[in-house]
Amino acid sequence: MYFRPPYEKGHPNARVKDFHPVIMENLEVRWAFLRKVYLMLTAEMSLMVLVAYIVVFNPPVANFFVSTPVGFGLYIFSLILPFIVLCVMYFYHRYQPFNHYLLGVFVVAVSFAVGLTCAFANGDIILEYVILTYVITISLTLYTAKRRHFFQFDFAEVVSMANQLYLLLQTDFPLGRPSLMMYGVPASLIYCVYIIYDTNNNLMERYTREEYVWATVALNVVDIFNLFFNLFLYIGNLLWASYSSQIGVANTQIKALLLVIIVMSMIVIVIYHNLID
Secondary structure, eight states: OOOOOOOOTTOTTOOOSSOOOGGGSOHHHHHHHHHHHHHHHHHHHHHHHHHHHHHHHOHHHHHHHHHOHHHHHHHHHHHHHHHHHHHHHHHHTTSTTHHHHHHHHHHHHHHHHHHHGGGTTTHHHHHHHHHHHHHHHHHHHHHHHHHTSOOOOOHHHHHHHHHHHHHHHHHHSOOSOHHHHTTHHHHHHHHHHHHHHHIIIIIHHHOOTTOHHHHHHHHTHHHHHHHHHHHHHHHHHHHHHHHHHHHTOOHHHHHHHHHHHHHHHHHHHHHHHHHOO
């Protein structure tokens, strides 16, 4: 996802001969870069939680997008819009303030696409995924800001945090059956581990201090793909439920198989994302 626009010599966006990534800057510049990236990421996830909450807990809103041609058309448009904006940002992500306007449209488009998916897929699963991811991401960001050092990859801490949040939600604010809600934990873990890895190994080394907009878009890749994996989960559940009734496959086995497919697909995407440059 780290696309490099083919700028020609003399182009206003062309890079200087001596490229200085953020990692080579002083500490204050690096922290200013990360603050901008995570502030925009936090704004997107906040809007995503709001939209998902409205769709899940207001049946008329969900019915509008599911049962009316206008609502369904708006939903399809919300799925396509992030990719349209992404193509435009590929060429204009360093043009200020145009790049900020494009980023705002991109953030709103992704938030609505994920939130409106609650009307078609299992909204409780998606809402819990969004909440878990939001809380873990904010917690990790605040921790590093207070400690004044960058992320240290500690998978055990992330797993422990996700499990505690999951148990809290299921105990005090149950959103559905625990067997179904377990999908939210691995999805959140994959996304948060990806953020930690990407911050340590890619963001600081591949971008300049002016490219925080494009860095924010890069961190949104997993969000976009997770949207379609949730749709895949919804469609897959329907197909496998019909098939299992004929061959007698246990429902738990079906869920386990779908979970394995999703996790493996996410791993492949992350590997591919970090190999192409």
